[in-house]
Amino acid sequence: xxxxxKFDYEEPKDLSEACKIMADLKGKGKxxxxxxxxxxxxxxxxxxxxxxxxxxxIPGLSEIEPRNGSIFIGSNLIVAKLxxxxxxxxKYPILYEAASVLGSPLIRNRxxxxxxxxxxxxxxxxxxxxxxxxxxxxxxNRKGEREVELDKxxxxxxxxxxxxxxxxxxxxxxxxxxxxxxxYIKLGHRKALEIAIVAVASWIVLDKPDGVIxxxxxxxxxxxxxxxxxxxxxxxxxGEKPTNKxxxxxxxxxxxxxxxxxxxxxxxxxxxxxxxxxTKRTLTAALKQAKNSK
Amino acid sequence: MKKLINLxxxxxxxxxxxxxxxxxxxxxxxxxxxxxxxEGCGIGDCGACTVILNGRPVNSCLILAVQANGCEIQTxxxxxxxxxxxxxxxxxxxxxxIQCGFCTPGMVLSAKTLLERxxxxxxxxxxxxxxxxxxxxxxxxxIVEAIKAASKKMKKKEERLDE
Numbered sequence: 001x002x003x004x005x006k007f008d009y010e011e012p013k014d015l016s017e018a019c020k021i022m023a024d025l026k027g028k029g030k031x032x033x034x035x036x037x038x039x040x041x042x043x044x045x046x047x048x049x050x051x052x053x054x055x056x057x058i059p060g061l062s063e064i065e066p067r068n069g070s071i072f073i074g075s076n077l078i079v080a081k082l083x084x085x086x087x088x089x090x091k092y093p094i095l096y097e098a099a100s101v102l103g104s105p106l107i108r109n110r111x112x113x114x115x116x117x118x119x120x121x122x123x124x125x126x127x128x129x130x131x132x133x134x135x136x137x138x139x140x141n142r143k144g145e146r147e148v149e150l151d152k153x154x155x156x157x158x159x160x161x162x163x164x165x166x167x168x169x170x171x172x173x174x175x176x177x178x179x180x181x182x183x184y185i186k187l188g189h190r191k192a193l194e195i196a197i198v199a200v201a202s203w204i205v206l207d208k209p210d211g212v213i214x215x216x217x218x219x220x221x222x223x224x225x226x227x228x229x230x231x232x233x234x235x236x237x238x239g240e241k242p243t244n245k246x247x248x249x250x251x252x253x254x255x256x257x258x259x260x261x262x263x264x265x266x267x268x269x270x271x272x273x274x275x276x277x278x279t280k281r282t283l284t285a286a287l288k289q290a291k292n293s294k
Numbered sequence: 295m296k297k298l299i300n301l302x303x304x305x306x307x308x309x310x311x312x313x314x315x316x317x318x319x320x321x322x323x324x325x326x327x328x329x330x331x332x333e334g335c336g337i338g339d340c341g342a343c344t345v346i347l348n349g350r351p352v353n354s355c356l357i358l359a360v361q362a363n364g365c366e367i368q369t370x371x372x373x374x375x376x377x378x379x380x381x382x383x384x385x386x387x388x389x390x391x392i393q394c395g396f397c398t399p400g401m402v403l404s405a406k407t408l409l410e411r412x413x414x415x416x417x418x419x420x421x422x423x424x425x426x427x428x429x430x431x432x433x434x435x436x437i438v439e440a441i442k443a444a445s446k447k448m449k450k451k452e453e454r455l456d457e
Contacts, residue, residue, distance in 0.1 A: 001320075002336035002355075009297060009314035009360050032361070039317075039356045040337045052314065056361060080350070104426025105404070106341055109350040110357065192425030193339055 002043040008051040014058055018167055019142040021053050027164040029053050033076045034110040036103070037119045055114075061169060064088070069175035075114025075137075075168045079126070080105070082113065092173065093289065094182030094201060098129035101184075104192045114168045117150070120160045120226065121195075127154065128201035128219040128227045129184045130171065138170040139163075147172070154226040177215075179206040181289025183282040186221075187274055189265070196222045197266040198274040200254075202282035204242070204290045213237045218250070218279055223258035223271050230254035233279065242287050251280035299363040303328070304372025310359070318354040318362050319343045322369060330370035330399045334428075341427030344400030345369050351400075351407045353426070370399035373406065381451065382406055382444040389440035393431030400427045405441045413449060417442070 010029075012018035022029055030049035032038055033056065041047040055061055061074035064085055071087070082088050082099035089096045102108055102116065102125040116126040117137065127150065135150045139162055150171075153160050162168065182203040188194030199221040207214045216237035218230035233254035240246050260271035296311045303326060312321055322328045322345070334342035336355045343355040346368040373380045382405050385391070392398050401424055408415055408423035415423065420441045421434070429437060 001333055004315040004317065004358075006313070006315050008295065009358065011360070011363075032358075034356075035358065035361065036338055036353070036356050039358070043336060052358075054361060103338075104341070105423060106344060106351055106353045106426035107338055109347075109352045192422075 004039065004042055005045075005048050007042075007049055009054065010051060011054045011057050015061075015140060015167070015169065016142075018053060018055060018058060019140060019165070021051075022165045022167060023142045025051055025053070025165075031055055031118075031167060033112040033115045034078060036107050036111040037115055037121075055167065071173050073113055073171040073173070075117075075170060076112050077114075078109060079103070079111045079113060079116065080108040083108070091176060092133060092182075094129045094132060094184050094203065094286075095126070095173075097184040098125045098186075098201070101125060101186045101191070107193070113171055117153070117171070118160060118162060118168055120154050120156075120158050122157050122224065122226055123196045123199070123222040124227075125184075125186060125196070125199065125221075128199055128221040129182070130173070131219050131227055131229075132182055132184075132201040132203035132217045133173050133176070134217075136172045137168050138172065139166040140169050141166045145169075151229075156225040176293075177205050179209065179290050179293055180204065180215075181286040181291075181293055183285035183289065185278045185282050187278060195265065198222050198260075198271050198278060200275065200278035200282045202279065202286045204237070204283065204286040206242070206290050209291055212239055212241050216250075218254055218257075218283070220254065220258045220275055220279075222265075223260040223275055228258065230257035230275075230279065232257055237283075244284075247280055247283045247287070250283065251276045254279040297360050297363075299360055301359075301362060301364075302366045304368060312359045314358060314360050316359050318345065318347075318357040318359050318367070321359040322354065322367075328369050328371050332396055332399060334396065339428070340397075341400040341404070341424075342396055344403045344427060346403055346407060349407070351404045351426075368403070370402060373402060380406070381447045382409070382441065385440040385444035385447065386437070389436050389443060391432060391436040391440035397427055397429040397431075401429065401437055405444065408441070409445050409448060413445060413452075415441075415445060 029051040032052040061076040184201040186199040201219040203217040205215040233250040255272040255276040260268040332342035334340035338353040345354045
């Protein structure tokens with residue numbers, strides 16, 4: 001049996017109490033939400049915080065709230081709920097798709113959206129979809145609150161710009177513009193309990209139903225130290241009329257926008273080849289959705 | 295420092311003094327002697343430790359007992375109605391869906407949550423619902439057949455109750 005090391009446990013009743021505890025702990029504390037990641041790392045001896053601070057009892061952090069067209073998602077919301085709310089499925093299908101392939105049903109019932117972000121795993125499922133949707137995170141400490149684009153949040157594997165006394169409280173996603181669509185595909189050896197070999201999230205906005213591509217985002221996951229933009233592929237798409245040929249060209253360019261490594265899950269060469277395939281498939285699906293959206 | 299917690303396990307309320315580093319699996323097995331919940335991998339990959347927490351099946355090896363304070367928990371011991379087995383348990387026996395038995399409590403609890411939410415699941419939905427529970431004996435086929443049979447049995451029982 002894997003035994004957890006000893007630690008103290010705090011369960012603040014509101015955010016200001018939580019911020020105070022985190023400030024007093026001076027980096028020796030860690031937030032626990034679902035615990036599906038941090039407890040594994042603690043059992044394996046990779047982490048040994050002297051105190052775990054649970055955000056489970058803080059009101060308002062486990063909800064989805066629409067606000068003036070945007071949605072505010074509490075960081076403690078479990079991933080399963082992202083697959084259950086009609087609002088997410090209808091308005092943000094790309095997030096629904098990413099949430100529904102994370103871990104297993106058992107993990108999704110505990111793992112939280114905030115946890116999947118702050119752990120900054122290069123193969124995490126939610127960040128590519130959230131970056132494609134231009135998501136932002138709200139970070140709070142005793143001194144105040146700041147809002148950061150997810151695009152600027154990740155630094156490298158397990159590393160983010162979050163300070164040791166800050167708590168990720170909310171994820172904010174603006175209303176998708178008209179004629180927009182997105183798609184996420186994760187490639188693994190099996191469907192459940194799998195870490196992606198490659199995953200791609202694509203996002204397209206058109207100016208008119210038969211018009212040109214106004215905005216495009218292609219986020220590549222598991223092929224770099226963090227989720228990255230396929231920068232040159234995005235450039236090829238913007239301002240052009242979407243055709244199969246254009247999508248194929250963008251997909252081929254995308255495979256050179258990443259820096260995959262050889263590991264137990266797949267070789268770098270295979271990953272590059274799959275980036276091309278998945279970019280093409282996700283762009284095609286995103287385009288179809290954009291044309292059909294209002 | 296130990297914390298005082300309250301757990302409602304199989305409809306019975308318990309007050310327990312637990313150290314923060316003890317998992318729900320440990321407290322269920324060691325303090326409450328509910329040995330039906332197994333610990334396999336201990337890191338959320340195998341599902342042998344599955345319990346139903348506030349209506350959702352979860353890996354109890356990745357939950358601190360202190361996190362479960364105030365929650366309602368159902369373990370495999372709470373599934374049968376007295377001496378009468380649950381239709382899913384009966385079907386597991388009838389279809390030979392049990393070999394070594396280590397995954398069975400988790401399989402039954404994942405299946406039970408599925409059938410309560412979706413009384414008529416497709417084979418794909420069944421396979422998806424038990425995808426967090428690993429079985430190294432049966433090859434899953436018999437488990438899937440047992441869950442399918444249980445769903446039919448439970449439906450018939452409900453129809454009889456409606457009459």
